[in-house]
Amino acid sequence: MDNHCTFKIWHKKKKEYINCKFPICKNQSNLTVCEIHLPLNEIGPHGKMVLCPECQDKMGEDTLKRHLDKCKLKSSQNKNKKRKITADDNTIITPRIWVKNSLKxxxxxxxxxxxxxxxxxxxxxxxxxxxxxxxxxxxxxxxxxxxxxxxxxxxxxxxxxxxxxxxxxxxxxxxxxxxFMNDNNDENGKNCFKINKQNEDEDEDKNEDKNENENENEKIIEKEKEEKENNNNNNNNNNRNxxxxxxxxxxxxxxxxxxxxxxxxxxxxxxxxxxxxxxxxxxxxxxxxxxxxxxxxxxxxxxxxxxxxxxxxxxxxxxxxxxxxxxxxxxxxxxxxxxxxxxxxxxxxxxxxxxxxxxxxxxxxxxxxxxxxxxxxxxxxxxxxxxxxxxxxxxxxxxxxxxxxxxxxxxxxxxxxxxxxxxxxxxxxxxxxxxxxxxxxxxxxxxxxxxxxxxxxxxxxxxxxxxxxx
Incomplete structure (x- = not known):
C-alpha cells in the first residue's frame, strides 16, 4: 500500500497533475493526505489546523506560536529594507540609471x-x-x-x-x-621575533664590530618607540580593535x-x-x-x-x-x-x-x-x-x-x-x-x-x- 499523500498537484513542466510526495499523517478523519494538505479545523499530529494571521500559511495549532515569532521577525525585517534606500550622507554621488549592456x-x-x-x-x-x-x-x-x-x-x-x-x-x-591581526598573537609574534633576532645577532656579533651591534640596538629601540606611539594613538579612543x-x-x-x-x-x-x-x-x-x-x-x-x-x-x-x-x-x-x-x-x-x-x-x-x-x-x-x-x-x-x-x-x-x-x-x-x-x-x-x-x-x-x- 502506498503511504504517500493522495493530494493532486499541478506539475508545470509535465503539464499534468501528480500526487504529493509527502507521507500520509495521522488525523482524526483518517484522510489519506499529508499534514500540509489537511483541511482547516481537522485535527492533525500537531493539533487543530489553523491559518497564520501574518502570512496565511496553514499549520497545526501547536506550532503556531513558534511560527508566529519567526513570521513577525521576518515581516519587520522586510519593512526595514524598504527604508534602506537613502545613502549614508543623504547624497547621491553620481545619479545613474542602472541598466545592462545588451549589445552583442x-x-x-x-x-x-x-x-x-x-x-x-x-x-x-x-x-x-x-x-x-x-x-x-x-x-x-x-x-x-x-x-x-x-x-x-x-x-x-x-x-x-x-x-x-x-x-x-x-x-x-x-x-x-x-x-587587525589577533592582538595577543601579534604581540607574542613580535616578541618572539625580537628575541630570535637578538639571539641571531649575538651569534653573528662574535665576528662583527661593536659599532654594528650598537646600530642594530638603536634600530630596535626606534622600532619599539614607533610601535608604542602607534599603540597609544590606537588606544586614544578605547581600546578595542x-x-x-x-x-x-x-x-x-x-x-x-x-x-x-x-x-x-x-x-x-x-x-x-x-x-x-x-x-x-x-x-x-x-x-x-x-x-x-x-x-x-x-x-x-x-x-x-x-x-x-x-x-x-x-x-x-x-x-x-x-x-x-x-x-x-x-x-x-x-x-x-x-x-x-x-x-x-x-x-x-x-x-x-x-x-x-x-x-x-x-x-x-x-x-x-x-x-x-x-x-x-x-x-x-x-x-x-x-x-x-x-x-x-x-x-x-x-x-x-x-x-x-x-x-x-x-x-x-x-x-x-x-x-x-x-x-x-x-x-x-x-x-x-x-x-x-x-x-x-x-x-x-x-x-x-x-x-x-x-x-x-x-x-x-x-x-x-x-x-x-x-
Whole structure:
C-alpha cells in the first residue's frame, strides 16, 4: 500500500497533475493526505489546523506560536529594507540609471571595431596604467596563516582556483595592514621575533664590530618607540580593535570564511547579496559558531549580519552601531571575489558615501575604510552605469555610443588565445576601465589606490584587484 499523500498537484513542466510526495499523517478523519494538505479545523499530529494571521500559511495549532515569532521577525525585517534606500550622507554621488549592456559583438560594425582598436592602441600609454603582481598563495603562506586546513587533494583539484583566489585576496589585505591581526598573537609574534633576532645577532656579533651591534640596538629601540606611539594613538579612543568585513555579492560567503580563518576569528561580518541562498544557513552557521565561542571566551562583541538586499539600496549605518563608530578602533574593509559589471560601480558609490559620512562626523581616525575587490564582467557596463566616463572620454575623445561599443569588446579579454589581437585589445580595455575606477576613488578621498594581479592567469583571466585605502 502506498503511504504517500493522495493530494493532486499541478506539475508545470509535465503539464499534468501528480500526487504529493509527502507521507500520509495521522488525523482524526483518517484522510489519506499529508499534514500540509489537511483541511482547516481537522485535527492533525500537531493539533487543530489553523491559518497564520501574518502570512496565511496553514499549520497545526501547536506550532503556531513558534511560527508566529519567526513570521513577525521576518515581516519587520522586510519593512526595514524598504527604508534602506537613502545613502549614508543623504547624497547621491553620481545619479545613474542602472541598466545592462545588451549589445552583442556581432552587432558592432567592423569599421567601428577597427576605429576603437586604433584609438585604444594610440592612447593606451596616456593612462599610465601600473599593475603590481602579488600572487600570495604558496605553500608557506597556506601552512602558516591557515594552519594546513585545506587537504592536499583540495589544493590540486577543481576547487583550488577558488581557494587560491580567496587566500591571495586575504594576504594582500593583510600585507597592506587593512585588517587587525589577533592582538595577543601579534604581540607574542613580535616578541618572539625580537628575541630570535637578538639571539641571531649575538651569534653573528662574535665576528662583527661593536659599532654594528650598537646600530642594530638603536634600530630596535626606534622600532619599539614607533610601535608604542602607534599603540597609544590606537588606544586614544578605547581600546578595542575590530575588523568589520563587508562582503559584497557574497553568495555563500566563502571569502568571508577565509578572512575569518586568517583573522583567527577576530572579525565581524556583514554579508550582502540580493539573492537568497539555500546553502547560506550551513556557511553562516560555521562563521557564527566560531564568533560566539570567541565572544564568550574573550568577552568580545563580534557579530554576523546577512542582508538580502541590492547593493544600491544598502546603508552601512544600519549595520554598524553609532557607539561602535565613535568609541572603538575599526578597520572596515569591503571585499568581494568578483563583482560583475555595474555591481562594482554601485559598490564604489556606497563605499565613498560611507567614507564621506564618517568624515563629516570627524571619526575617520578610528574608522579606517578600505576596499579590496576583484573585478570581472566589464562587458555588462555601459556609459550610464560606469562611474568615470568623463575621465575616459577626456583621454580617448570618444562618444557615449563608441564607449558602449568599446565596453562590449572587453569580453575578448578572457579568450584562451592570449597571443591574439582580440585578447590583447580586450585586456587593454579592461585595464582602462579599472584605471578609471581607481581615479574616481582617488578623486573622492582615497589616497592609496592600486591595481594588483593577484592570481595567475592560468587559473582565471579575471585576475585583477582594485585596492583602495588611506
Amino acid at each position: 559583438i556581432t552587432d558592432i560594425p567592423e569599421t567601428i571595431i577597427q576605429k576603437i582598436e586604433n584609438i585604444v592602441n594610440m592612447n593606451y600609454e596616456k593612462f599610465n596604467i601600473q599593475i603590481s603582481k602579488r600572487l600570495l598563495y604558496d605553500e608557506r603562506i597556506i601552512s602558516t596563516d591557515f594552519n594546513n586546513i585545506y587537504p592536499k587533494e583540495q589544493l590540486i583539484g577543481k576547487n583550488s582556483k577558488n581557494i587560491f583566489q580567496e587566500i591571495s585576496i586575504f594576504e594582500n589585505a593583510k600585507n597592506l595592514n587593512l585588517i 575590530n575588523n568589520i568585513i563587508v562582503e559584497l555579492g557574497c553568495g555563500a560567503a566563502e571569502l568571508s570564511k577565509t578572512f575569518q580563518i586568517g583573522c583567527k576569528n577576530h572579525s565581524s561580518h556583514i554579508l550582502i547579496d540580493r539573492m537568497q541562498y539555500s546553502s547560506k544557513n550551513k556557511f553562516d552557521k560555521d562563521i557564527n559558531d566560531k564568533l560566539k565561542k570567541l565572544n564568550q571566551s574573550k568577552g568580545l562583541n563580534n557579530f554576523l549580519i546577512r542582508d538580502v538586499i541590492d547593493i544600491k539600496d544598502m546603508t552601512m549605518t544600519n549595520y554598524i552601531k553609532e557607539n561602535q563608530e565613535k568609541e572603538e578602533n575599526n578597520k572596515i574593509i569591503f571585499i568581494s571575489k568578483h563583482l560583475c559589471g555595474n555591481a562594482l560601480d554601485l559598490s564604489i558609490d556606497k563605499i565613498i558615501s560611507y567614507y564621506q559620512y564618517l568624515k563629516k562626523k570627524n571619526i575617520t581616525r578610528n574608522n579606517k575604510v578600505s576596499m579590496i575587490v576583484a573585478t570581472c564582467c566589464h562587458y555588462l557596463l555601459n556609459s550610464t552605469t560606469y562611474c568615470n566616463f568623463d575621465y575616459i572620454q577626456e583621454i580617448l575623445n570618444i562618444t557615449r555610443e563608441e564607449f558602449d561599443y568599446m565596453i562590449r569588446l572587453t569580453s575578448w579579454g578572457t579568450l584562451k588565445d592570449t597571443e591574439s589581437n582580440h585578447y590583447k585589445l580586450g585586456k587593454k580595455i579592461k585595464y582602462i576601465l579599472d584605471k578609471g575606477r581607481c581615479e574616481f576613488l582617488k578623486s573622492h578621498g582615497f589616497k592609496n589606490v592600486e591595481m594588483v594581479e593577484y592570481i595567475d592567469s592560468t587559473y582565471t583571466k579575471e585576475n585583477t584587484l582594485i585596492i583602495a585605502y588611506n
